[in-house]
Amino acid sequence: MSKPEFTLPDNESERLAALASYNLLDTLPEEDFDELTLLASQICQTPIALISLLDDKRQWFKSVVGELASQTPKEHAFCAHTIVETTEIMVVNDAREDDRFAANPLVTGDPNIVFYAGVPLINEDGFPLGSLCVIDVEPKHLTTDQIKSLKILGSQVIAQMELRKKVALLEQTNEKLLETNTFIQKFASTAAHDIKNPLSSILLTSQALQMRLKNSGDEKSSSLVGLTINASKRLLGLVDEMLNYSTEPSLLITDQKRVELNKLLKNVVELIDIPHSITVNLPRLDHSLICSSVALEQIFLNLLTNSVRYNDKDKGIVNVLFKEDDNYYNFKINDNGMGIAGHNLEKIFEKAVTLNTLDRFNKKGNGLGLHTVKLLVEKLKGSIRVESKVGEGTTFEFSIKKR
Known part of the structure; x- marks a missing residue:
């Protein structure tokens, strides 16, 4: 039995990279997605509904209503045709009479697909990542309202995917900021306190020595002590800056x-x-x-x-x-x-x-x-x-x- 043939989308490598960026493949079921597949099944009155994502070798199901394996080979996937052939919806009323699918193992064997309708899941950058589809084991026609509702649910699946991705990116950013702030706070606070006390003593001692040297008329030595005083003041200024950064670490990057x-x-x-x-x-x-x-x-x-x-x-x-x-x-x-x-x-x-x-x-x-x-x-x-x-x-x- 020959394998059904399908055409790869344009920019397939970029599409696969876009799919990977969502980190959804092989994750556990999530209620937000399961609710959408359940609605699709109920609205279209089909025993099976799926959220299907297609990588380079398989279609993997993020959410499943009905009895079905968690994934199938890509060459058997109806959705592999959906993401190439339409940006709206692909409807197959009777797969047994369709040359593309009549010999498909999913039609000739379990789960005996006859009816299929799939909405491509197209992300913000225009890449089709998979589909929201409904399946039945007998011929079927969807009404205009059912088709419209299935498209709306497909848009909601993409919205959930984008939201999930943005939340994950925000969490990563927060972790990096926390690590950055912790490092800077420890660095600045430790270094500043270790330096400031002895440095203040040096400054006070130098100022007292300078006054004594001036009174003695030793201008040359007084001038040398003046260099020490100026350097100590610059260092104390630097230390004060470091202490400021230790209480507000983000300043090191933003200031x-x-x-x-x-x-x-x-x-x-x-x-x-x-x-x-x-x-x-x-x-x-x-x-x-x-x-x-x-x-x-x-x-x-x-x-x-x-x-x-x-x-x-x-x-x-x-x-x-x-x-x-x-x-x-x-x-x-x-x-x-x-x-x-x-x-x-x-x-x-x-x-x-x-x-x-x-x-x-x-x-x-x-x-x-x-x-x-x-x-x-x-x-x-x-x-x-x-x-x-x-x-x-x-x-x-x-x-x-x-x-």
Whole structure:
């Protein structure tokens, strides 16, 4: 017995992708869909009603009224014809007399289909995903009102599918927002409180020392202490921003403002203990960006600190480069420092992973800096990568999405 033939819809691959986006295949029965098939069965006075979805190999039934298997091969599916041949309704009054279906196993055998009427389920983008159909085991004709009602019920099936999809997307978005807010809140609150108390003590002590030096007439020493005071005030300002973000985490992403890149970089450089043997080269031209300044400061503070700490050359060089395209700001930091072994490049962004390498100050890192950098970059809808050669240096490249 030959298999019934049917034509695939145009853009079949796109149709299948659209069907998959609803995540309905092989899910459990749902009352909202079952009520619609029950109404279809009662209105059309048929023992069987189905919501049928067609993937590449089968028709699968999301909802069934009557005795029927949960799926059938696609080549046996009446609905495979429906989604190609009409945008309204396909009616087969007696399948035994229709050349398309007379030899169909579903007609010649169980469930002995004779009558079929199916409304294609066409989504908002125009893709036919399946059908709402009614079936009988004897010849039948639908009235004009029954046909109209079946079409209305088909529209309601699509409405339920779209609603279900949008609810699922909203739930996913909420989960991502919750994860983002939790991370930012913990990061900002912990870092800020750990820094603020000792930093306030440094500022007060420095101010007292500056007053004493001025009274003694030691202007040179007073000027040096002034640098410490200014740096402490900038750091306290940064900490206050971080505390604000910890109480309203979404600000880290949404509070985007115009930033002069070189000015931001100079402020960061002043916060780092850079030996005279290391030169930090900033972009030759200044650039104006619109982004989260506090996030960008934290990223650069971590990356530039590492470039300085792990530079063992007599003349250390750190270069900061910038370019932008239509969608992203792109940054590159390269140095001529110790470098990182190739097998460790993927590990360095993991939480609490250290490479047991002493920096130029004979200290080991805690493994949190680069992990935090990666998380911040990803929250800004960007990415980060690293290249390195032991003994020659390291290059970090990261991007953040434009607003």
